Amino acid sequence: MHVERARFDYLLRLADSDLILAQRLGEWIGHGPVLEEDIALTNVGLDLLGQARLWFAYAGEVEARFEATGRDEDALAFGRDGGAFHNLLLVEQPNGNYADTMVRQYYFDVWHRLLLVALVGSSDARIAEIAAKALKEVTYHAERSADWVVRLGDGTDLSHGKMQAAIDALWMYTGELFVPDAAALALVQQGIACDVSTLLPAWRDEIDAILAEATLDVPNTPSMYKGGGSGVHTEHLGHLLATMQSMQRTYPGAQW
Amino acid sequence: MNRAGAMPGEAAIWRALQAIPDPEIPIVSIVDLGIVRDVAWQAGEPVVTVTPTYSGCPATAVIMADIGRALCAAGFAKHRVEIRLAPAWTTDWIGADARQRLSEFGIAPPGVRADPTRQVIAITGLRRRAAREVVACPRCGSERTAELSRFGSTPCKAQYRCEDCLEPFDYFKPH
Numbered sequence: 308m309h310v311e312r313a314r315f316d317y318l319l320r321l322a323d324s325d326l327i328l329a330q331r332l333g334e335w336i337g338h339g340p341v342l343e344e345d346i347a348l349t350n351v352g353l354d355l356l357g358q359a360r361l362w363f364a365y366a367g368e369v370e371a372r373f374e375a376t377g378r379d380e381d382a383l384a385f386g387r388d389g390g391a392f393h394n395l396l397l398v399e400q401p402n403g404n405y406a407d408t409m410v411r412q413y414y415f416d417v418w419h420r421l422l423l424v425a426l427v428g429s430s431d432a433r434i435a436e437i438a439a440k441a442l443k444e445v446t447y448h449a450e451r452s453a454d455w456v457v458r459l460g461d462g463t464d465l466s467h468g469k470m471q472a473a474i475d476a477l478w479m480y481t482g483e484l485f486v487p488d489a490a491a492l493a494l495v496q497q498g499i500a501c502d503v504s505t506l507l508p509a510w511r512d513e514i515d516a517i518l519a520e521a522t523l524d525v526p527n528t529p530s531m532y533k534g535g536g537s538g539v540h541t542e543h544l545g546h547l548l549a550t551m552q553s554m555q556r557t558y559p560g561a562q563w
Numbered sequence: 564m565n566r567a568g569a570m571p572g573e574a575a576i577w578r579a580l581q582a583i584p585d586p587e588i589p590i591v592s593i594v595d596l597g598i599v600r601d602v603a604w605q606a607g608e609p610v611v612t613v614t615p616t617y618s619g620c621p622a623t624a625v626i627m628a629d630i631g632r633a634l635c636a637a638g639f640a641k642h643r644v645e646i647r648l649a650p651a652w653t654t655d656w657i658g659a660d661a662r663q664r665l666s667e668f669g670i671a672p673p674g675v676r677a678d679p680t681r682q683v684i685a686i687t688g689l690r691r692r693a694a695r696e697v698v699a700c701p702r703c704g705s706e707r708t709a710e711l712s713r714f715g716s717t718p719c720k721a722q723y724r725c726e727d728c729l730e731p732f733d734y735f736k737p738h
Contacts, residue, residue: 343712346712346715347713351714353617354617356619357619357620432649436648436651439649439651440618440648440651440652444617447736454713
């Protein structure tokens, strides 16, 4: 694979997961269980949206190296169909109840943080810069979502039950977090990308420790869903994109 | 910040920038916050280098526009504003004077920053909570305070409450 094409694909994968999760968190605006949580969740979403924009902006510059022109962040976010999105299946799952949202966030945050720690050492200086900036924000996200996993898991019978159900239901989307795709593998040798399979032991250690403290059981389901990296999604992504992209699809190129 | 050198108009540019309040925390200026990293001259026009705070901070676009207006008003219609990502913005760049003004304004200034690259966040929640910094109440100075929420009115602040004077307050998070 051409290195610039691979770099473009890799940047889109980083951007897409941030963008789709930011959109999901944005759905909580005005619906949070308490005002503080409404504000906190949407601030996490805002961080992720900002990070997605940094990755998209760089992806567009890289695209111009092998295509006639590179697309801007709006074209990349609002002009692609579901099959062209390469986000993790985990982040497109619906918000559900607050346990579902916090477990989805926790699985993602721990992984995201480990990924960014690795990318701070990328041989691509721009990737390393963006990762260093994002890492500060994501470390905070990981601490916050771990707090909620413990608080709700080791809480009432009702909150514990909802948390265990969410832990079990979302587990099958976590296998994909550690399967590198073709774009990443093409860049690992040059030290540009991270081989996510190397992140699994640290992720499991962290998950095991926090779930034990939260009195929650770690699932033992061997089968995992895959597909986000190759553009094969669950039925939920199409609905999310229909909402997120409707303005730009109706009025292409519209500006504030 | 590079304030050395005596290029014509440089002092005037710094004065203009120093007068731009942060859009969300107007008690401090964008220079106080360390967002303005450099003022230099290239090809006869001033170039202001800016390092944004949080990736998604909605104030960034306003700050960029404010800088453009301030430079025009100071007589530098021809100018450039550039963004620099690395090193990433940190609350360590907020000066002592600005910290004092934050405190007087009712915002607890940022404390010591943890190293985000350390491999293990925390092993257990108990250690995680115990490791959290002591944040003194900006009103009464009491160190008996409790975190209400990890995010406050802006991405850069958390919500706290003083257990002695019972007032809620914002804490500027170390970043």
